[in-house]
Amino acid sequence: MRKHFSNYIEKIADQEDIVFITGDLGYNALENLRDKMSDRFINAGVAEQNMISVAAGIASQGFRVVCYSIAPFIVYRCLEQMRNDVCFHNLPVYIAGNGGGYHYGALGSSHHTLEDLATLSGLPNIRCYVPAFLDDMNTCMDEMFARRQPAYLRLGIGKEMPESLSQTSYGAAPVLNEKAKMTIVAQCPVVNNVIAALASNQEVDLFVVNRMPFTEMPAEMAASIRNTNQVLTVEEHVAVGGIGMAVATLAEKNAISVKRFECLCAQGYPDGLYGNQNFHQQASGLDTTNISNVIASFLE
Amino acid sequence: MIPQDLQGKLRARIIDMNYKAKSGHIGSALSCLDILITYFYNRQPGDSLILSKGHATSAIYAVLNELGEISNEVMETFYKNASVMTGHPAPLKFPSIPFATGSLGHGFPLAAGIAKAKKIKKEGGTSYVLMSDGETNEGTTWEAMHFAIQNKLDNLVAIIDKNRWQGFGNISDVLGDTSSPVVWKTIGFEVSEVQGHDLVAIKNEFAIANQHKNGIPKVIIANTIKGKGVDFMEDTLDWHYLSMNEAQYRAAQASVAANYGL
Numbered sequence: 001m002r003k004h005f006s007n008y009i010e011k012i013a014d015q016e017d018i019v020f021i022t023g024d025l026g027y028n029a030l031e032n033l034r035d036k037m038s039d040r041f042i043n044a045g046v047a048e049q050n051m052i053s054v055a056a057g058i059a060s061q062g063f064r065v066v067c068y069s070i071a072p073f074i075v076y077r078c079l080e081q082m083r084n085d086v087c088f089h090n091l092p093v094y095i096a097g098n099g100g101g102y103h104y105g106a107l108g109s110s111h112h113t114l115e116d117l118a119t120l121s122g123l124p125n126i127r128c129y130v131p132a133f134l135d136d137m138n139t140c141m142d143e144m145f146a147r148r149q150p151a152y153l154r155l156g157i158g159k160e161m162p163e164s165l166s167q168t169s170y171g172a173a174p175v176l177n178e179k180a181k182m183t184i185v186a187q188c189p190v191v192n193n194v195i196a197a198l199a200s201n202q203e204v205d206l207f208v209v210n211r212m213p214f215t216e217m218p219a220e221m222a223a224s225i226r227n228t229n230q231v232l233t234v235e236e237h238v239a240v241g242g243i244g245m246a247v248a249t250l251a252e253k254n255a256i257s258v259k260r261f262e263c264l265c266a267q268g269y270p271d272g273l274y275g276n277q278n279f280h281q282q283a284s285g286l287d288t289t290n291i292s293n294v295i296a297s298f299l300e
Numbered sequence: 301m302i303p304q305d306l307q308g309k310l311r312a313r314i315i316d317m318n319y320k321a322k323s324g325h326i327g328s329a330l331s332c333l334d335i336l337i338t339y340f341y342n343r344q345p346g347d348s349l350i351l352s353k354g355h356a357t358s359a360i361y362a363v364l365n366e367l368g369e370i371s372n373e374v375m376e377t378f379y380k381n382a383s384v385m386t387g388h389p390a391p392l393k394f395p396s397i398p399f400a401t402g403s404l405g406h407g408f409p410l411a412a413g414i415a416k417a418k419k420i421k422k423e424g425g426t427s428y429v430l431m432s433d434g435e436t437n438e439g440t441t442w443e444a445m446h447f448a449i450q451n452k453l454d455n456l457v458a459i460i461d462k463n464r465w466q467g468f469g470n471i472s473d474v475l476g477d478t479s480s481p482v483v484w485k486t487i488g489f490e491v492s493e494v495q496g497h498d499l500v501a502i503k504n505e506f507a508i509a510n511q512h513k514n515g516i517p518k519v520i521i522a523n524t525i526k527g528k529g530v531d532f533m534e535d536t537l538d539w540h541y542l543s544m545n546e547a548q549y550r551a552a553q554a555s556v557a558a559n560y561g562l
Contacts (some may be wrong), residue, residue, distance in 0.1 A: 039420055042451070047447065050404075050443030053417065056410055057409065060398060084402075084403055
C-alpha cells in the first residue's frame with residue numbers, strides 16, 4: 001500500500017495547498033514526492049512530536065498536511081500533539097502510518113501497531129481509515145482529502161478486493177445470502193486471511209469496515225446479523241477499542257439478538273516469542289487455518 | 301501608542317480576575333504581561349503570537365480585554381462554568397489566541413509551522429511564540445530549534461519569559477539552564493537578551509529581530525521577575541500556585557498602586 005499511497009499523493013501534488021512531511025522515512029517510496037513537491041515536501045527528521053505540531057501550525061494557515069512515518073512512531077510518540085494541536089483545532093492534518101498490526105514482524109514489538117485505533121479513534125473530530133485492499137485505499141484517501149479534518153491512515157499489505165464484495169461508505173459489503181448462517185465483520189488487510197478461509201460454497205456474509213470510529217450499524221449488516229444470529233469479528237488489533245467491540249455495542253444498541261459472538265483479534269505476544277507477520281497472526285489465531293476452523297465451528 | 305499607566309492597570313485587572321476566580325498562576329501572568337503588552341500594541345498585519353505558557357492566560361485575557369477583543373461581560377466568566385475563559389486558553393475562541401495551550405512544549409513547534417507556512421506562501425508577518433524558561437526542558441524545544449534552523453525560519457521569534465522559576469524549584473536546581481543564551485546560540489539561533497519589563501527595550505528587540513532577514517530564527521530571552529509588580533509575590537515559587545485571600549488581595553492591589561503610581 002505504501003507505493004500506492006505515494007503514487008496517489010503524486011497525482012494530487014500539484015494542488016498548492018497540500019504539504020507533505022515525513023519523519024525521515026520513505027526510502028525507495030517517497031523520492032517521487034520529494035522531487036515533485038519542492039518546498040511543500042519537508043523532511044522533519046527523527047522528531048515526531050515536532051512534526052505533528054509543525055503540521056498543525058502549517059494547517060492553520062490554510063494547508064492540508066500529510067505526515068508520514070511508520071505506524072507505531074506516528075501514533076504513540078506524538079499522541080498529545082495529535083489531540084491538543086490537531087484534533088482540538090479540527091485541522092486537516094492526515095497522519096499516515098505504514099505497517100499496521102504485525103506488519104513489521106521480526107523487527108519486533110516496538111514496530112508493531114496493535115492499539116492504534118483504540119488510541120486514536122476516540123479523539124475529537126478524527127476519522128481513522130483502515131483500508132483492507134488497494135481498491136478501497138483510493139476511496140479512503142479521496143474522502144480524507146475532501147473532508148479537511150483530522151485523519152489517520154493505516155497502511156499495510158494491499159491486495160485486490162474480490163469480486164464478491166462491493167465498496168460501501170463504511171468499507172465493503174457482500175450480496176446478502178438468505179441462506180447465510182453467520183456474519184463476519186473484518187477489518188484491515190487480515191481480511192485476506194478470512195477470504196482465503198472461506199470456501200466458495202459457504203453460507204457466510206462477509207463485511208469489511210475500513211473507517212473508525214464505527215458508530216452506526218449499516219442496515220445491510222443489521223439485516224445479515226438478524227438473519228444469522230451469529231457474528232465473528234476479525235481484526236489485527238487488540239480487542240479493546242477495536243471493531244469487535246464496536247459491532248457488539250451496535251448489535252446491543254439495535255436490539256439484535258446474537259446467539260454466538262466471537263472476536264478474533266491480536267493477542268500481543270502470548271508465548272513471548274517473535275517472528276514474521278504470519279507467525280504473529282498464527283499466535284493470535286488470525287491465520288487462515290484457524291479462521292477456517294472457527295468458521296466451520298459456527299456452521300456446524 | 302501604549303497608554304502610560306497600562307502596566308499597572310492590567311496588573312490590577314489580573315489580580316482582580318484571579319482573586320474573584322480564586323485561581324493561581326498569578327506570578328506567571330505578572331511575569332510575562334509586559335511582553336504581551338508590547339506584542340499586542342505593536343503587532344503588524346500577518347503577525348501571530350502563541351502563548352505557549354498557557355497557564356499565564358489571565359495576562360493575555362487582560363490585554364485582549366483592554367483591546368476590546370474580550371468584553372467585560374465575558375471577562376467575568378473566568379474559571380466559571382459554561383465559560384470560554386478557562387485557566388489555559390481554550391481552542392478557537394478568540395482570533396488573537398490561534399492555539400489552545402496548557403501542556404508545555406507545544407507552542408514553539410506550532411509557531412515554527414506557522415512560520416514555515418508563511419515561507420511556502422511567500423507571505424510577510426512574523427510568527428511569535430512566548431514560552432516559559434522551565435518549558436524549554438521539553439524535548440520538543442530541541443526538535444523545533446533544529447527544524448527552525450534547517451528551514452531558515454527568520455520569520456520566527458521565540459520569546460522566553462525567563463523568571464528562573466519552574467514547577468518545583470529554581471531552574472538551576474531542576475535540569476539546569478535549558479534557556480541559556482549559550483545553548484541557543486551554539487545550536488544556531490540569533491540570540492538577544494532584554495529586560496523583560498521594559499516596554500521600550502522589548503519593542504526594540506522585536507524591531508531588530510524583524511529587520512534581520514538573514515535566514516536565522518530568533519530567540520529573545522526576556523529576563524523577568526515572577527510576580528513582577530506585587531512586592532510580596534516577586535521572585536517566589538509560592539505565587540505560581542497560591543490564590544489570594546482578601547487581605548492578600550488588598551495588599552496586592554496596594555502594592556501595584558504604589559509601584560505603578562495608580
